[in-house]
Amino acid sequence: MSVTAVFAAPTPVSGPRGPRANPWLTLVAVAFGLFMVGLDGSVVSIANAEIARDLNATTAELQWVTNSYLLALAATLILGGKLGDRFGRRTLYLVGVVGFTLASVAIGLAGSIEGVIAFRAVQGVFGAMLMPNTLALLRAVFPPRKFGMAVGIWAMISSVSTALGPIVGGLLVEHVDWESVFYINAPIGVIALVFGLMVLPRSRNEAAAGQKFDVPGVVLLALGLLAVVFGVVKGETWGWTSAGTLGAIAGGLVVLALFGWFETRVAHPLLPMRLFRNPALTIGTIVTALNFFILLGVIFFVMLYLQNVRGFTPVESGVRTLPLSLASMVASPLGAKLTERFGPRLTMPLGMVLQAGAAFTMLTWSADASYHALWPPFVALGLGVGMVMSASSDAIVGNAPVQDGGIAGGLQATSLQVGGALGTSVLVSLISSRVGSTLGGALTDAGVPQAAGARLEEAKDAVAMGVAPVSGAMPAQLRAAVTEGSHTAFMNGVHTAVLVTGVLALVGAALAALGLRGRSDSHDESAVPTTEPAGPASMTPPAPSARPAG
Secondary structure (H helix, E strand, O other): OHHHHHHHHOOOOOEEOOOOHHHHHHHHHHHHHHHHHHHHHHHHHHHHHHHHHHHHHHHHHHHHHHHHHHHHHHHHHHHHHHHHHHHHHHHHHHHHHHHHHHHHHHHHHHHHHHHHHHHHHHHHHHHHHHHHHHHHHHHOOOOOHHHHHHHHHHHHHHHHHHHHHEEEEEHHHHHHHHHHHOHHHHHHHHHHHHHHHHHHHOOOOOOOOOOOOHHOOOOOOOOHHHHHHHHHHHHHOOOOOOHHHHHHHHHHHHHHHHHHHHHOOOOOOOOOOHHHHHHHHHHHHHHHHOOOOOOOOHHHHHHHHHHHHOOOOOHHHHHHOOOHHHHHHHHHHHHHHHHHHHHHHHHHHHHHHHHHHHHHHHHHHOOOOOHHHHHHHHHHHHHOOOOOHHHHHHHHHHOOOOOHHHHHHHHHHHHHHHHHHHHHHHHHHHHHHHHHHHHHHHHHHHHOOOHHHHHHHHHHHOOOOHHHHHOOOOOOHHHHHHHHHHHHHHHHHHHHHHHHHHHHHHHHHHHHHHHHHOHHHHHOOOOOOOOOEEEOEEEOOOOOOOOOOO
């Protein structure tokens, strides 16, 4: 098939006019919703301590503030993309914006930890309607030659909003209250809704409108993802070798395997297995999970280090991670340009190598390291994350047929969320394990009497969070020794976590370098959009398989 044939489309009697024909306005519109979800993903971690104090929440309940959102989001992301393809991506995106905004306000008004947990789950469901359809809308309106840059900007917004969470959260918690962390979504959501109604084009897969919906596929996928993510998030507290953890993860994987088998035998599958025939899409999905494994896992223990070990306030800690945000802002459009020219085979491995370099550089950190030792790995991490986000988004959504844009967006968002869940859970578990095995020796080496050190070993959970188990009743010399030993044990755990992180980043780099081909591997003729905007005021409508709904 020739390129001319691919881009050819029926001459319209009347094409769309006005702002809804402008793909860049579509990008601005979805940016508001994407920023809201990205910010909420990391801003909550700063508010957890205040939520616990205000609502008398236990540690287990506090974990469910994050876990309920994560489980609901991971279980319904692909469904949200599929619903967008079927009923309209604009419609599902706007429903997601409204629901996410209202759920955010409800969390602040809940008044109980049970209410917070419940509305966080509702927030996750609406986030699953919103996120995959941002990329699907971009895929439907941008021509291939400009899609890479659009994805780069999309990735920049996603990375920066996540990285800005600690700063925004710190300011709000310190100067307002924890509820304001959720209330801030209200004005953003209103802007996203109004602007989206004005400029977003109607877009859906017309061929899917009359198809039978894959209800068994929805159930199997949701159950499988719920079991796997539940096992991952509980592995830290139950133990990774416990029967509960292994049973949940193994059971989930079995259900997901059954889902994959079922999808190959149903006429209109929820997730077409044919998508995975494209190596760029498959590898992009895996590397996306690794990318957010590293980003969210590292951000989690870096914030513990800055606040609990170094003693910085939430705002001060957030400001010190600004190099990460700024670097990702630069890397995302740069990575998109490089991907557009050379394909993801260059940018994806390069981004993972930069992340490996950041992780291995963190091996030099100590409990009193100067900031000169801290900011270079932040820059390398931000550059790496931004490049991989651009390349993997291009590889996943750019290689899916336009009619499956919502499914591809859901697939990417699911791999992102599962990777992030694994990152925080696995790395925290590694830190906890290492702290448990080295705390006694570290306390003794710091000058803590052996008997006192043995008693303090019971506080290893606090030490794994960077907190030294000291009290005002302790003599000053003993307090200093306990602090030194505790921080040494915590840094031992951090070094183990970053070593594993660096190795995983190199594995991802090798997978991308060996598994991908050059530019010709990406955006094959079956995957490119059948429409290319003619300009800011008009757009040739797509072929029937991807015709806008309105």
